[in-house]
Amino acid sequence: MGNMTNMVARIPNLVDWSTGEARLMSRKCDSCGTYFFPREHYQHRPGCSREGVKDVLLPKKGKLASYTIQYYACPPPFKTEKNITPYGIGLVEFENEKIQVAGIITETDLKSLKLGTEMETTILSMFANEEKQEVVTWAFRAVK
C-alpha cells in the first residue's frame, strides 16, 4: 500500500483504509443474515423483512476459493499506468460472513496460487489523477 493520505478510490464506498489496513465495505442484514458486496448489491433471503441492514467491514483475511490468470489487457474503462497483464483475479472467501468476493491479485507469485491459500485484502494503485493523488482499488495478496 502506498502513501495512504494521498490515495483516492476510483469508485467510493468499496474499500476502507481509514484504520491503517485495507478492508472491504460490506453490509449485513440482521434479519436474514446475508452479507452484501458491494454494499448496494442487496440479495435478501425471500420473505426477509429487510430490517436492520447495517454497514460492516469484512475481515482483512480470507481463503482463496478460486482464481484465474487473465492474459489479455482488460479494455477501458479499466485503466492502469503500466500494463499489468498477466494479472490474477481471485475469489476470496470470508468464511464467517459466508461470502466470496472477487478482486485483482497483487504482490503474489501467480504460479504459487493454490485453492485454499490464505489471502489478505490490500490496496492497488492504478494511476495518478490530475491532483497527483493515487487512484486505487482493492486487491488481494497471499499472506506471507
Added chain:
Amino acid sequence: MREVYIIGTGIHPWTGFSEKVFSDFATVAVDGALKDANIEWKKIQSIMAGIFIYGGNAGHLTGQYLESIFGETGVPVVNVYNACATGSAAIRMAYNSVAAGETDTALAFGADVSPQGFLTAKSDNAVQDRDVIRWKMTAMPNPVYWALECRKRMAKYGTTEEDLALVKVLMSEYGSRNPDARFKKVYTVDEVLKSVYVCDPLRLFEICPVSTGAAAVVITTDKELISKANKPVKINATTMGSSMYGDPTIRISALSCPAVPEAPMLSESYSASRQAYEKSGIGPENIDILELPDNSSWHYLVYLETCGFCKEGEADKMLRDGQTKIGAKLPVNPSGGFSSHGEALSAQAIWQVIECANQLRGRCGERQVKNPKVAMAQTYGLMGNSGTTIVTI
C-alpha cells in the same frame, strides 16, 4: 392455452463485425421466416422484438424500426431485453400472446451487430450501473467469471484441460457442417491445447467471441396456416427463469457470491428448465437433441448437469464416452453451438430454437440428427436470466 406452432424460421448467417446496421440483418431473417411460413407480412398480428442494446434509440425500438421496413400495420410491438436470453424473452412473449388468444400469428426476432472486442460497460455511472464497478475496479471481462467457475469445477470434479479442449473439437466439427455458423475450421485436441490462455484455465478456442447475426420465427395457432406450412413444429413449453437465493455461481457483473450454496448452480437455468419440464410433461430422458449455451467449454459441461441430463460431476464422463455426439444418445449442439457462432445477444436464443425446429424438420444437411422427435433449446444471460424452449414434431 391454445396449441402453438412454429411455421417459419429465418436466419442471417452469423458473421463478425459489420458496418451494416442491425435492421439489414433483421430484414434477411424476417424475410426468410415469412417465406418459409408461406405467409405475407400482413398476416403478422404482433411483433416481439429483442432489443439491440448497442444500437441507441433504434436498437431499443427494434420492433418499430423493423415494422416500418415491412410496412406499418398498427399491430402490438413490444421490445424486450433480458441480456443474452433476450431472444428467449421475445419468443416467450410471442408464444403467450398466441397461446392466450390475444393474437393468432406472431413474429419474434432478434438482430445484433457485434461491438468489436470484449463486451464492455454500457455506462460510466457506477452509482446507477453497478456493472461499471467490475470494469473500473477489478478488470473482469465476462470470460473471467467463467474461468473462476471452471477452476472450481476442475478442483471438485476432476475436469481436465483435455475435456475442455474436447468440447471445442466436437463443436468445431459440427460448426464446419453448418452454413450459418461463423467459424468453420475443424480443430484437434492438440491444436486447442496450443491456443493461448485468455483467462487460465480457459483458452482462446474454448470461449466464444461476440458476433453479428439475426434470427426470426413466425408462430401461429391458425389451423389454416398450420395446414399449409411445411412441417410445423409444436412449441410444448417456452419458459424463463431467474436466479434463486443462495445460488453459489458468481454471476457476470457481480463482485461477490454466496460461499454456502442453498440453491443449485446457475439456478436461473435450473428454474427455467424445470418449469419447461413441468409445463410440457417432457423430461430430459425424452429429449433427442439439446442446444445449450456453450459460451465456454465450462458451460457445455455444467449445463448438462444444470438441466438434469446427468448428475453433478458426471458431464465430463458423458463427453469422454461420446454420449453427446450426433448419432449417440443425446446429440448436444449439432449446430456447432456458440463456440462456432459467437454471441449475437438478442438473436442467439432464437437461432437455438430454429436449430431445434429445423432438426425436427429434417433440414440440417450434414449435421442432421437421425429422426429426432423432441428438442430443447436452453440459453442464459447475465444477472439471472434464462430461457428454455421445448419443441416436438
